[in-house]
Structures are given as C-alpha cells and as structure tokens.
Amino acid sequence: MAPTGVRADQQLIADAIAANGLDGLLSARDDLASLVDDEGIHFGTEGGRGWRVDPLPVVLGAEEWARLEAGLQQRARLLSLVLADLYGEQRLLASGAVPAEIVWGHPGFLHQACGVPVPRDRWLPLTATDLGRGEDGRWTVFADRTGTPAGAGYAMANRRLTSRVMGDLHHDARPARLRSYFSAMRAGLQQLSPHDGRTPRGVLLWAGASSETAYEQGFLATLLGYALVEAEDLVLREGRVWVNAPEGRTLVDVILRRVSSELADPLEFRSESQVGIAGLLESTRLGNVVTVNPLGSGVLENPALLALMPSLAPQLLGEELLLPTAQTWWCGDDSGRSHVAAHLDRLLIKPLGRGRGGETRAGWELTTDQRESLLARIEAEPWAWCAQEPLELSTTPLVTDEGVRPARFVLRCFGAQVDHSHEVLAGGLARVAADDRFRISSAEGALSKDVWVLDPEEVAETWTPTFEGGPIAIQRVGRLAPRIADNLYWLGRYVERADGAARLLRRAVDLAGDYGGRPDSRGAQVLGAVLLAGERITGLDLSSGDVGGALTLMRPAIVDQRLPGSVAHAVRKLTRAAHEVPDLMSADLWHVLGQLARTVDDAGHRRDLPGVLDDLLAGTLAVAGINNESLTRDATWAFVDAGMRIERAQRTLGVVLHTLGEDRAAVVEAQLVDAILEFSESLITHRRRSASGEGPRNPAAAAASLLVTDPANPRSAAFQVARLADDLRIAGDEELAAALSGLALTSADMEVLIEGPRRDFAHFVAAQLKELRAFSDDLVRRHLTRSAPRRAMLAGWGEGEDT
Template identity: 45%
Template sequence: MTTPLNPADGAAPASGAPTAVSSGVLAAYAATLRDRPADPLRGVDELVAGEGLRPEQQLLADAVDAMGMPGLLAARHETRRLVHDDGIRYGVSGRDGVRDLDWRLDPLPVVLSAAEWAGLERGLQQRAALLELIHDDLYGERLLLRRGVIPAEVVLGHPGFLRQVDHVRSRGGLVVGAHDLGRDADGSWRVLADRMSAPSGAGYAMANRRVTTRVLAGLHRSTELARLRGFFHTMSAAVREAAPPSSEVPRVVLYSPGSMSETAYDQSFLASLLGFPLAESDDLVVRDGRVWLRAAGRLEPVDVLLRRVDPEYCDPLDLRGDSQLGLPGLVEATRRGTLTVANPLGAQVLENPGLAPFLQAASQALLGEDLQLTGKPAWWCGDRDGLAHVLDSFDRLVIRPLATGGPERAHLGAHLAPDAREELRRRIQAEPWAWVGQEPLPLSTAPVVTPRGLVPGRVVVRTFWAQRDGERHVMPGGLARAGVGAPELHVSSSAGAIAKDVWVLAPETAESGWGDPGVRPELVAVRPRAVVAPRVADNLFWLGRYAERAEAAGRVLRVCDDLVEDHASRPGTPGEQAMRALLAAATTITRVPGDPAQPRAHVRTMVTDPRQSGSLRYAADRLGDAAQRVRDQLSQDIWHVLSRLDRTLAHVPSDEHQLQPHLYDVLESLLAVSGVIAESMVRDETWGFLDGGIRLERAQFTVALLAATLAQERPPIIDGQLTEAVLEVGESILTHRRRTVAGEGPVWPIHSAVSLLLLDRGNPRSVAFSIDRLAEDLHLVGDEVLAAKAEALAGQVARVDLVEACAGDRTGLAEILGEVRASLFAVSDDLTRRRFARKTSQQTLPINWAVTS
C-alpha cells in the first residue's frame, strides 16, 4: 500500500480560498476546463481550482490578465525568438536534411508554493537515499534478493543490471539524479519514473529560466523566487568530491555521446554551467588502467566522468562490442578505482519499472520508515496474484515492460486495439516476470499559450538533485513538459510536449542578499592548464576557417554583384570585361559553376545555394555546425549573432530585388561573429587553434584572389578597374587612394595592390600579416616546428621584390603566389596530421566460442 505525500505534508496544491477568475482570457480557460469531456488521464489544474484561482497563482494570473491574448501571443513569439537566438536545440538532423529542432518552450511557468515544494523536497531526498541503498545492495550482498524483499527475477532479468560492474564500489555513489513527477487526481504528487543512470534536462531547466525571465521580466522582478544558479555550483562541487582520494586536484569531464545526440545542447550548456570540459570517446584513452584526456604529444589524467552516454555503450570491451561511443577499458578503470563514473554504470537497474511494487517494502527494510513520495499502485506479473490482478484489470492499467528504452514501450490497456490487446495478454502470460501493471496517473494540467487561446496541457515535472557531503541538494524548480491535445500516456519532449519553466516561490523567512557572509568560496588548487583534445582543436580550427571563408565569399561576391549591376548590360566595355574577370576569379575560388551568359543568376547561386560547397550559404551553415560542436568553448553571445545570420540567410530576396542589401546584412552578422570571438576568448590554446584557422583561410583566399586576377596581364584600362575591385574586396581601397594622393605608396595601381594585399605586414587583410599571426598562433598551441615553418614563409614573403614580381607578363608574381599557396597548404596538412589526429575506428572482433572435439 503506497503512502503519497498529502496536503498536510505540503505536497498538494496550496490550501486557502481560491480567488475569483475575472479576466476574459482566464475565464475562457476556466470554461475550457469545465467543458472538457471526462477522461481518466486528466486531473486537477495548476492554475484554476473549481471556479477560482489557487492562491499561489495570483501573481501569474494578474500578469496573464494584464497581457490579454495579444500580449500572450507576443510573449509566445518572443519566447520562440529568444530560444532561436540562444541556439537552444532538441533533436538531431534526419536523412531528409532537416536541421536540429528549436526547443519548444511555453512562456507561462508552472508555479509551486514554498510549502508545497518543501514537502516535495523531503520526499525526493528520502527516495534518493533509498535508491542509493538499493543500488549498493544489488551490487553488493544482495540481501534484498536473498530475503525476498525484491524478487531476484526483477533485478537479474533487467538489462540495466550489469554483471560486469558487480561488487565495484563507486566513490560518491549516486552523485546526481532526477525524478519525473505528476499529480494524482487528489492533487498529491506521484513518481512517474526515476532517472538514476544518466539524467538529462538540468541544462534545459536553466535555459528555460533564462528565457522566461526575459519574456516575463516584470513578473519575474516582482516575484520572490528560489534561484537556480546555486544548484549548479553545488552540483559541480559534488561531482569533484566524487573523485578518487588520490586526486589532489580532480579533473572532471562531461562524457558525451557527441553532437548528434538529441540532447547535445543540454550537455554542452551543462558543461559550461559546471565548468567541466565536454569530452567524447575520441578525446579519451585508457593507459595503465586509468583514463586520460588526449592532446598532441601529451595526456592529462581524468578522475571523474560525469556520464551522459548510456551504460551499455560505454565500453566495447566489457559491454556492448559494437559501440562507437564507448571507451575500451573504461570498466577496468572503475574496477581499479582510478576513475569515478557518475552515475555508476549499473545505476540503470534503478529505472526498472519492476521495482515499483516493492519500493515500500524496501524502504521499511533499509530505512525503517514508509516511503513519502511514491508512484501509483503497481503489480508485478511474476507473482501469481499480481498476474491475476493485471489480467483481470487489463483495460484500466498501464502495462510496462521491465526492459524499457528499446522496441518495447508502455501501453494503456484501454487504448489498444482488440487484436493488439489479446497479443499483449498472450505475451504477458508467456513471460509474466517481464511485465508490470500499474494504475495510470491522471496528471494535472497547466495553461499553454496557443493561437486559439490558453489550452490545458498535461504536466510532468522533472526534478533534479546532487549529493554533496552526504546530503542531497534538490534544484528549487525543474523542467516541466506539457502535452497538448488528446490525452497521451507519454508526456515527453520526444513525443512533442512543450517545455515550461518551474517557479518555486521563496519561503517568507528566506533572507535576501548574497547569503551567509561567513561562508567563503571554495578554493581549488591551481593545476596546469587543460589540454585541448584533437576533436576540439579540429572543430575550433574549422570554426575559424568557415567564419573567414564565409566573410571572404561575402566580400568578393558583394563587389561582383555591384559590378554586375553596373556593367552586365554593357557588353564589350572595359567595365564589363573587369566584371567578367572578377566573376571568373570568384568562380575559381568558390568552385561554384555558372553560366557566363547569366552573371546575375551566377552570383545569386554563389551566395544562396546551400548545396554548393563553395557558396556563402554553405560556409555559413558549416560555421554554425562547427560552433555547435564546440559550444562549451564559446561565449553565449555568439548564438544571438549566429541566429541573426541564420535568419538573414533564410530570407533571400527575390530575383526582382537587388542582392546588395542582403549581402551587407550577411557581412554585418559575420563581422559581429568575428567581434564576439576576438573580444571574448582568452588567448590560450583554444584561441590559437581558432585564430590559426582564420589566418590560414584569409591568407589562402587572398593568394587565390591575387593569382586569379592580378597575376595575369590585361590592357591598362581593364587592369586598373580590376585592381580597384580587388582592393575593395581586400578592404584596402581607402588606404590605396590615401597613399597614392599623399605620395606614400607605389605609383602604379598594380604595385599598390600587391604591396597592400601581399607584402604589407601592417595591413590585417594582407598575406604577410596573416602569416605573422599564424606563426604566433602556432607558438600559442605549442607547435614550435610548424611555427618555425610559418616564420620561414613570412621571411620568404618579406623578400619579394615588388617591381620584379609585377614586371612583364607577371609570371613572376604567379610563381611567387603559387609557392606561397603550396606552403600554406603544407602547413594546413601538417597541422591536421600533427594536432587533429583522431583515434582509429574501434571494433571488437567476434570470437567463436564453439568447442571442437
């Protein structure tokens, strides 16, 4: 018999006389609630109680009343814009080319009173303590199984029970955890699921708070809320505390399945909040029984993995052999005690629905007390009486397989077609130990803003905790999901639910300010700077290259488009020939084919076609992809700029409109990207790789531009116009004109252009300047061999004789540019080979264990 938290414990909706619903918007919502058809999966509402409002909802209701429907729709639009600008994503790209999906967030939060939350917090702490004791027993003495408190089949038959880590003691135990909660019909909270293996969503919870506080700024300022930031400080300390005792200064990494994970944003944002680097299996290696973070020529020991990879994929040697996400030898490192995995690899057994009928008995056995926060009553079909009850009550129960997460899923008996119902009954009778029947949880509703008004969405709240110094600290809030539409059994982001922030009202006795002035910040010993893994270095390098490539393409195509507008309709003129020369150069550089007879269409294709690998749009898209792969390394400000760039590129002007305004808007965003990068990154190894990509790309582009234009002799009048166009592409036309008038530079335009764009070490757009900066970046990343090669190339460029190079048919200039280009490509190839080398693809060889006579 379960004992849910009751109103006396502060877990049910706050008591007190509801206030009247006055506004048209809320009155319409209340009418919607009254007029809904009866359904067993529908419970109380979070905002409206009967004919009035719940007392703790008054501030939210007043804000809704003040906004009205126009204001709510504006808030909905602003929420979507901020989600896009912050780059909050959920899901992965599909084969149809669909990009990652924007996170779906409703502007209205779920509000919980301080008293209600206090009761919930106690229940969560007790449940977490119980689950940790169960975990330790199942991978230790297994007294619960020996004494029959929990049937052995429930545990040993569950795929989450990993025999490979049996009797492996994990320092810190369950370091973090999460629980999905919902309200019962009487308003009390119940547990839907325990997330003890690799709980996700804490990053999304903080992202939700950042958005809603901006959208509802006035309401947020006037509401005393419990803040979330402190929880992440506690969580960071808790994870570091779990390190093996031999670690003087623990090194922690967030172990991620990679950028193709559907929760990649959550992982990278959480890593930023906690201050831990994000690492994939390619970034790690096991040597001498411990885990190391890889970098070129050196390794750094790792003490704790905060795991987001599913346990069975973590080690292809001991666990799933076909895993490409795992780290061979990881399990052995945990056995030796050189590494703590948080949470332990075997913790997935605690997510087993088969435990639900036995948790109350386990609580009495291990804690000596009733469990405060429980799920709905459940029956294990492996028990004869339980099987009989499930089969007799089949149509009103939720039928859950013990092994969740695979092809099997939970079903509500009443929702199954007759044939499917009979098939499932036969399967249960054939393997009764593998199934559990449970009463469905109605779930409360909360208002969701839609174009047709406020509609009720069924709410599930995910709560989070971290264990530090033996105490479990619960995040004061969490991640709510609301399912809108016909009642469904599953309310989750993957099923299309919309997220909501959870606001916990601060208790009236809470002190404002910065907390206890006697508490000093935790001191962490200074350790050598962190290494940059090859995967991270590679993505930073290409982030810089694609940022520069997009900007360079934008500059040359802006000048091309300007010339096309002026001269395309004047065939045979010098201007038209200069236009065609620059257009040919742009075609050579971008490798985007086009019809010479259609210059306008050709320029538009080079700007907008995402399928052409040399187009501006393609480079900008790759820039965004590279940024997502190293999100934890970048300033949050960059996502606003990248989102603006994405919106600009998505709205291409029609053929009847000029392309120039579009190109100026694109370049404005790209310059903002460069500015955020330059002004927000510390000049350490990460900057060296990123800026090195920028400098190498700029030098290669400028060399290619000069080779395709000025390295070929043309009639003077055409040559003059083309030279000015090249100087404009290189942002050096004003310096050229100023120096020419003042007599400070070469007289001939070709000499001035080559001097400014190839040789001038003070011009940020010149090849010489870029090579000098590249050498500095290579010193910064610690590659003295390549830095020496870059310095030698800089000396080679400095020795170029300007007059001799530009004399005659300019073959000398073409040869010099060819040599510089080859040297730049060599540096790029050497850098890739030396610093970006990935681990070889891993594969566990199958072994034939057949016994031969």
C-alpha cells in the same frame, strides 16, 4: 482558496493573465521563441530540434515544495541503498524482497560492475524523478531517471529566458534561485575525486553534437567548468584515464557521463560502441577514476521496482515512503499478470527496460488484435513486462492562439548529493501536453515551462559553498584533444570562408547589375575576371564565360546550404563546428549564429542580394569579433585564429593569382585592381597611399604589394602568416612556427615581379600558395589528426542481430 476560486499561491498567475491579456501573452510566447533561436536551444536530433517554452510558469507554494523536497531527498537515499545492494551483497535478491528476474532481466543491470566500489559510498550522486500531481494535489512518482539524468540544464535555460520575458512577474514572485543547485553539484563531484592533495580534473563525456540533449550537455559543462569530451579525446594508460593531446596527456579524475552505461566501455559491455572508453570499468574498479553516475545505475530506471518502493523504504530506511508511486503490477507475479490481463484496456503497459520491447503502450489505444498480440508477448515473457495505473493529472494554464486553456503537465525534479545530504533543484522542468494525447514527451512535441518555488522568506540560496574537503575548485583540463582543436580550427576557417565569399560576391553582384547586360564593355571584362577568380577559389560555376547569366548563378552561390563553396554552406559548417565545442564558446555567439541561420533561411525569398550579403557579412564580422574579444589567448583561441589566418592567406593569394596573374589592358586592370582591393578591404588604404605618393605607381604592383607582402595590412598574406606563427607559439609548436619563415612573402619585390613577365609573377604567387597549403596539411597532421573509428568486435545484442 481565494474568493475567486483560485488558490492563493496561484493568484499571481491569474493576475498576470488578466494584466497581459491574450495579445500580451502571445507576444511573450513569440519573444521566448526568438530567444530560444538566438541562444541555440534545441532538443532532439537534427531535423527535429525544436524547444518550446510557455511564458506562464508552474508555481509551487513554499509548503507544497517543502513536502515534495523532503520526499525527493528520501527517495534519493532509498534508491542509493537499493543500488548499493544490487551491486554489492545482493541481500534484497537473496531474501526475495526484490525478485531476481526484475534485476537480471533489466538491460541496465551490468553484472560486470558487481563489486566495483564507489567513493565514500555515494552510489547515486545525481538523480532525476518524474512526477505527476493528481487532481487532489498529491504528487506521485511514475519514473526514476538514474543512468544519465537529463534536464537540469534545460530548467536553468527556461529560467533565464522566462525571467527576461516575464520580468515584472518574476520580480513580483521572487522565486527561489537555481544556481545554488549547480554549485552543489560541482562540489559533490569534487568530493568524489579519487585523488587527494590536488585540484580534481573533471570532464563531461558526451556522444557529440548529434545527441538529442546536446544543448544541455554543453550548457551544463559550461556551468560546471568541465571540458566537454568524446571518447576519441580520451585514452587509458596504466589503468588511468587521460585527455590525449599532441603536446601531452592530462589525467582525468571525474567523468560526468552522458553516454549510457552499456556503451561506455566497449571492452566490458557492447563491443561495437564507438562512444565509449575501452577499459573504463577496470579503471573505476582500481579507484583511478570516478564515473557519475556509476556504471550500471540505469538498472533503477525499472518500472517493476516502483511497486516495491513502499515495502523497501521501511526495510532499508526504517520509515514510510513519503512520496507515493504510481500503482504498478509486475507481470512476473501471477496475481499481477492476471490483473493486467483483465484490465489491459485501462492500463499503461511498459517493458521492463526502455530498450526492450518498444515504448510504453496505452491499452485503451490498442485495437483488439494489438491487445491479443501484446498479451501473447506478456505470456511468453511475463517477467519482462509491467503495467501501471495512468495518473489523472492536474492542469496548468497554457497559452495558445485561441486563448489560455488548462493543460496536463508532468514535473521532473533533480537532486545532487553533496556532503551528507541531497540538494534538490528548487523547482524543476515541467513538460506540458501540447494536445489531447495522453503521452507527454519532449520527443513528441511537448512544451516546457519554468517552475517557480515561492518562498515567503525570500531565501535566495538553499546551499552555501562550504563542505568538508576544502574550497570549491574544479580544474579544467588544459590541453586540447585533436577533435576539439580540429573543430576550433575549422570554425575559424569557415567564418573566414563565409566572410571572404560574401565580400567577393557582393562586389560581383554590384558589377553584374552595372555590366551584366553589356558583355562588350570594359566593366564586363572586370566582372568576368572577378567571377573567374570566384570560380577557382570556391569551385562554383558563376558564369564567368557568360556574364549575362551571372546573377542567376550567384544566388545559389549565396543561399544554397547544400552547395559546397556557397556562403550558406560555410555558415552551416561553422555553426556545426561551434556546436561540437559549445563549452568553449561565448554565450553571445549563439545569438549571432541564430541570426545568421535566419538570414540564410530568409535569403531564398529576398530579391535584394546586396542586402542579403550585407546581413551575412554583419554576422560573420560579429562571430569573428566575439571570438577575438571573448576567447582567452590560449590554445583555444590559437586554433580558431590559426584557421582564420590560413583561410584568409590562401584566399588572398588565390585572388591575386587569378586576377593579376595574367596580362590585361591597362584600363581594365586599373578597374580590376579597384574591385579586388574593395572586396579585400584594402581600397581605402590604397587610395590614401596613392594620394600621398607612397608605394608603387603601377596600380597592379601597388595592389600586389598591399595584399601579398605588406606586414602592416591586416588583410595581406604576410600579415596572416605572422599572426599564424604567433598562434602556433601559443599552441606550443615552436618548430612549426619557425617553418613559416621559409615563405618569401615579406622579402619579395612585387613591383619588379609585376613589371616583368606576368607568368613569372603568377608562378611566384602560385608557389607561395602551394607552400601555404602544404603547411596547412602539416598543421593538420601534427595537431588535428583524429582517431580512426574503432573496429567493432563480434557482439550479439538483442534478437535477430548477426554475430
């Protein structure tokens, strides 16, 4: 303890508080919030997806961490042995060391998984442990997370952001790095592969972007180099799991699952599950695929087992438990039940499984009636309940508007088995109580903190990439499942849809400012034509029949996210599509999408619609640029680009059809040509060619040639079709690419068509547009058709459900 009363390993935090002051720390907190938004970090379901990071890290000294790490490694070994016994010989149950009711009554115990082998007896490849530090400095375990351990990705994200915002502090502290843990995790997963002689192929199975930890799952897939898949992307044939794609199937060796065990196989477990793979358990039983963690491992997330850990450690390991567990009483034991009944108002009451009986209850928060009701439930099913002594937690500095105050915190640590040991993430994920409530939960608004392990020897890595079994190499699944291709395709379409609508509306806003109040002017006729084209393309009412009201209706067409056809709606849809395939997106994309989201949110309060549109266009251009410059030219890029090309070609043909497809006065048409060429990004080329005498002299013919048939103009329909054919060849569909040659976009003479009856010109453009839409439908049928929802079979899970 230093003379100041601050522990030596906490002195750098005290110095940082003094050096930054409250204003500096609040500024750092705001910077972190902006970075969280920029990178799209979120937790929870849509509508409550906040993630908050405090700028001051939790600091652990080297000696403290060494003791904690040894205890976590021991605990991982112990839990692995317990799990092996529960699904194997069940000696612990036979001897009474573990009461059978604790296991059989837990929703995480899946009897169908008994006897299913695991590779190399690695029963628990990944672990997460929740701990609290008491006021005496001792760490105590109060929960294990073994089913689908979550949080390591958030810990890595917190480190990346905190080290940027608190750069000087990070430089001075030199905390142990985190990346070696993920290298160890990847190596450990590779070692589990059931097939020798080739590079393992791994996937991360998730329930989709609506999952509360969707951000972490995408981030983790990127760190590991795994493909992010849903159940519909996979198929089971001949006892093996494959990624199913139109061009063929790819065998899967390792499945890192983020779908709970009971939902992972609707054939064996919950038949109504839409997120599982029918037959997955049988495939693992045959040794054809490995699931991590094994199906049924969630049985260890059992509060009743906590009380047994001190006695199980000597029995299974031959050593005493290093990390104490929170004092726990199982109500299935008479003495335990009596203690709980007598001290209910001082205990935390927990159901045996998180899915049974509701959430944890703090006895002191219950009314008299609620306590009596709970005691009645415990008496009715005593085996289904536990009680736990609440921990008196130590505190950590928390930055608030009023100042830096002490706040209670809990720590989640993570382990990964590699070679013959468990690698522990140096630090973990700290969660801090945002208020005086006892419960600390991310779902209830708890803040998070980075956790720094100080190492006086400055050892940068705790694990080196050498192990029995060869070099680290996980082969990413190459073919794209229809769901993935579908999201990529619509990402491209919505980027272009937002961009095209914003360009048209920007020119319309400009015209409305000049001519909206002069409905009899030629400029108002041009405005009406542009608005009518916009209405027919977007499906929105833009007041083409009354140009005086155009500005009023154009605002929702720009900013209303709920309005299909609006710019904001397209931005929201492209963001959703990106979140469905986060493992394929550039890290820079999330910053741009965050800026776009803020622009949309702020747009409703801004008076300068042209400025809003400029900002939106800057965002859509950035998205297109990132995709164009960051995506490898494989099927991933091909489907994004194909979506952009089809959308742009259809919009361009639609603009030409609805503006130049009818007769107008020459002076009006000349102004209209300038307007459509401007929002089609072709006006400069048109002027340059006109000045040099190139192309048709008729402005409408020149515009039609430039926008429809010119193969050199990157905005023309012909150019889009040529690029689309290239995309399809990259995606492996030569047949569909060849079908594009049937379009007459490059061979038609626009000058002849324009100077003839306009209805013939309109008929030609409409026919090309119809053919392009039919081609788009054909592409969707061949490559993007997703699996229909599985038909739920009869099931009776839980009380009161119909069967």
